[in-house]
Amino acid sequence: MLKPTSEQWTIFEQSPGQIAAAVQDLTDKQLRFSPGIDQWSIHDILVHLADSEAVGYWRFRKTLAEADSVLAVYDEAAWEKNLQYEQQDCTLALNLFTLLRAANAALLRIQTSEAWERKSIHAERGELSIYDLFETYYEHGQLHLQQIKRLKRAFPL
Incomplete structure (x- = not known):
């Protein structure tokens, strides 16, 4: 049986603070700097993190509460476009991400x-345990933290 290590817990819980410090x-x-067409800015990433964590919030609860439930897939690019990420408040999004992660x-x-x-059951990834979901969201925060750091270095002076 897999459960998170103390190091994984620390990273999972500290990701929002690390991201807040980075921005x-x-x-x-x-x-709002984007390195190219169809590439996300830090602003977009912050809004995406809130949306993704909201999906995770639902996925964790659905899996814990309902045996063998089916988890919907969502199209991140469609959310970014159709939810007008560029017009959303990224500070509000970061606060929401922080609260949902907590x-x-x-x-x-x-x-x-x-x-x-x-x-x-995830439509694309197949069977996922709570640990598998934890690992997905644990890695997700770190992936975007590194992306934010790369975007900061790429910003033209």
């Missing part, structure tokens, strides 16, 4: 060993 002193111009961590921390083995 803390950026100007609007820096937040709620997810609080729920997951109280789960029994057996609960970590509960599974759902």
